[in-house]
Each structure stands twice: as structure tokens, then as C-alpha cells.
Amino acid sequence: KQEVTQIPAALSVPEGENLVLNCSFTDSAIYNLQWFRQDPGKGLTSLLLIQSSQREQTSGRLNASLDKSSGRSTLYIAASQPGDSATYLCAVSLMDSNYQLIWGAGTKLIIKP
Amino acid sequence: KAGVTQTPRYLIKTRGQQVTLSCSPISGHRSVSWYQQTPGQGLQFLFEYFSETQRNKGNFPGRFSGRQFSNSRSEMNVSTLELGDSALYLCASSLGQSPSYNEQFFGPGTRLTVL
Numbered sequence: 418k419q420e421v422t423q424i425p426a427a428l429s430v431p432e433g434e435n436l437v438l439n440c441s442f443t444d445s446a447i448y449n450l451q452w453f454r455q456d457p458g459k460g461l462t463s464l465l466l467i468q469s470s471q472r473e474q475t476s477g478r479l480n481a482s483l484d485k486s487s488g489r490s491t492l493y494i495a496a497s498q499p500g501d502s503a504t505y506l507c508a509v510s511l512m513d514s515n516y517q518l519i520w521g522a523g524t525k526l527i528i529k530p
Numbered sequence: 531k532a533g534v535t536q537t538p539r540y541l542i543k544t545r546g547q548q549v550t551l552s553c554s555p556i557s558g559h560r561s562v563s564w565y566q567q568t569p570g571q572g573l574q575f576l577f578e579y580f581s582e583t584q585r586n587k588g589n590f591p592g593r594f595s596g597r598q599f600s601n602s603r604s605e606m607n608v609s610t611l612e613l614g615d616s617a618l619y620l621c622a623s624s625l626g627q628s629p630s631y632n633e634q635f636f637g638p639g640t641r642l643t644v645l
Contacts, residue, residue: 451633458639460534460622
């Protein structure tokens with residue numbers, strides 16, 4: 418059974434720092450991996466999608482990497498800003514389950530001004 | 531282009547009642563997925579509809595059901611509400627048949643409280 422783990426559960430850093438959020442999964446037979454952001458009480462916003470054949474994706478100050486063999490993905494945020502404060506979730510799609518998404522519990526990120 | 535809309539945004543019900551939630555996808559999107567989010571269980575997949583057909587279903591009891599109309603709008607229904615059904619219910623739409631292949635766009639959610 419695929420399990421997705423995000424460590425740490427919460428992270429607080431000063432503004433301006435570069436930071437890394439981690440996502441690990443137990444089954445490497447994934448179709449793709451996605452990173453989302455959720456603001457309190459709101460829906461989710463898609464940040465980056467990495468296909469299983471890709472190693473990384475970049476969007477602005479965000480860079481996501483994927484290492485299928487080790488079951489890991491990282492989301493790198495450069496020059497963090499208070500507006501980056503949110504919960505970040507990763508989700509993997511399973512090849513064997515009609516591409517159903519399996520979600521991590523998320524990392525709550527607080528950027529201190 | 532308007533985003534995904536969900537109605538109502540907030541709902542309070544009592545145990546035993548039933549509830550219907552509505553989701554309007556982005557224009558042109560044919561796939562709609564529903565998720566339940568709780569502090570204890572996180573995000574859990576309920577079901578996915580594409581062209582009025584349920585394509586995928588999560589591990590939820592039969593009290594949870596849904597449907598999709600010809601205009602791609604979708605509804606989900608929960609019958610005989612239980613306290614544990616209190617959650618944020620999220621709807622997401624995407625262009626294609628497989629939401630995991632196509633980027634999903636989420637609505638703001640419906641906050642359901644069961645008393």
C-alpha cells in the first residue's frame with residue numbers, strides 16, 4: 418500500500434531564507450508527483466507537477482525534484498517571503514489504481530518577517 | 531475564466547440528516563473529483579466523475595454518493611450524517627479523464643459541521 422510522508426510537519430523560518438520541504442513515498446511505481454499549497458480555510462493551489470520520467474520542475478522561486486528510486490521528492494523555496502506561509506502538500510498518482518492521488522499530511526510553513 | 535465554485539461554503543447539519551454539496555468546474559473541464567479533508571485523516575479521495583460517469587471511487591461507505599450532469603457540474607450527497615462526517619469537502623476539476631495526468635484546480639471547499 419502506497420504511503421506518502423511529509424517531514425517536518427511544521428517549519429518556521431525567518432524571511433529571506435532558502436528552505437527545503439520533503440516528501441517520501443513507499444512505492445516507486447508512480448505516474449507523477451504534485452506539490453500543492455493550501456492557505457488556511459481555502460482550497461488547494463497546484464504548484465508543480467513532475468512526471469515520473471522527469472527529475473525536476475521549476476516555477477519562479479520554486480523548484481521540485483523527484484528521485485523515484487529512493488522514493489523522495491523535495492520542494493525548494495528560494496528567498497522565502499511571509500506570503501509563502503501556508504501548508505504544502507505533496508501527492509503521488511498510482512499506476513495501479515487508475516491514477517488515484519495519494520496525499521501526504523502536509524508541512525505547515527511559517528515565514529517570520 | 532472563472533475558477534471552480536462550490537456551494538454552499540458553510541453548512542451545519544444534525545446527525546441523521548442528509549446533505550447535498552454542489553461543484554461547478556472550470557468551463558471546458560470534464561473531470562470532477564471530490565475529496566474529504568479532516569485534521570485527523572488529511573485529504574482523502576472520495577470519487578471522480580468524467581462525462582457523467584464515475585471513473586474512480588475511494589474507500590468511503592455507500593452513504594457517500596455523487597453524480598455529474600451533462601454540463602459537467604457535479605453534486606455529492608451524504609445520507610444519514612454522522613459526527614465524523616464533519617470536514618472540509620473539496621472539489622477539483624481538470625481537463626482530462628485522469629485527474630492525476632492533468633493539473634487539478636480546486637474550489638474553496640464546503641465546510642460541513644455535523645452536530
